[in-house]
Amino acid sequence: MNSPKQPLPTFDEVLLCTPQTTAEQVGLFLRRCLIPCSGGEKIYTMLYADELSYDVSCRAEELFQRLQHYNSAYRLIILCNCEREHSYIPSVFSQYKVHMIPQRPLAEIQRYLQHHYRVAQPSSSAASVFKDNMCVGIVSSKRAGVGK
Numbered sequence: 001m002n003s004p005k006q007p008l009p010t011f012d013e014v015l016l017c018t019p020q021t022t023a024e025q026v027g028l029f030l031r032r033c034l035i036p037c038s039g040g041e042k043i044y045t046m047l048y049a050d051e052l053s054y055d056v057s058c059r060a061e062e063l064f065q066r067l068q069h070y071n072s073a074y075r076l077i078i079l080c081n082c083e084r085e086h087s088y089i090p091s092v093f094s095q096y097k098v099h100m101i102p103q104r105p106l107a108e109i110q111r112y113l114q115h116h117y118r119v120a121q122p123s124s125s126a127a128s129v130f131k132d133n134m135c136v137g138i139v140s141s142k143r144a145g146v147g148k
Helices: 023-034 054-070 088-092 106-117
Strands: 014-016 044-047 076-079
Touching: 014 023, 023 044, 023 054, 054 088
Parallel strands: 014 044, 044 076
Antiparallel strands: none
């Protein structure tokens, strides 16, 4: 985010973890991250890795230990909820833990995201539904289940 020209992460650089995330999904992600290829210098990110089941977490750690020797220049970020820091993945990687606070003001982050998510040529696309021709948006309600 140092420049508006820098692209957003691609689909293969991010793994959004849930309790339903399988060991196979985590394995494919770690292989993309840790096995060198001509993909450039991507930054891989596992979001909410603390949500992984115990079995999947154990298998992920084993695979990580085996694969990290193939590439000493890998770039992997594991983001976890600080309230779940005692779950398996945060515990295993605790020696690398960094408490992170966003370094950029919210307005600057919003401008960066607006730059990347704005539809250049407004047409009869779904983007016209969202404010300022954005192709993404957040719809929320204080009342659950009211047709969002």
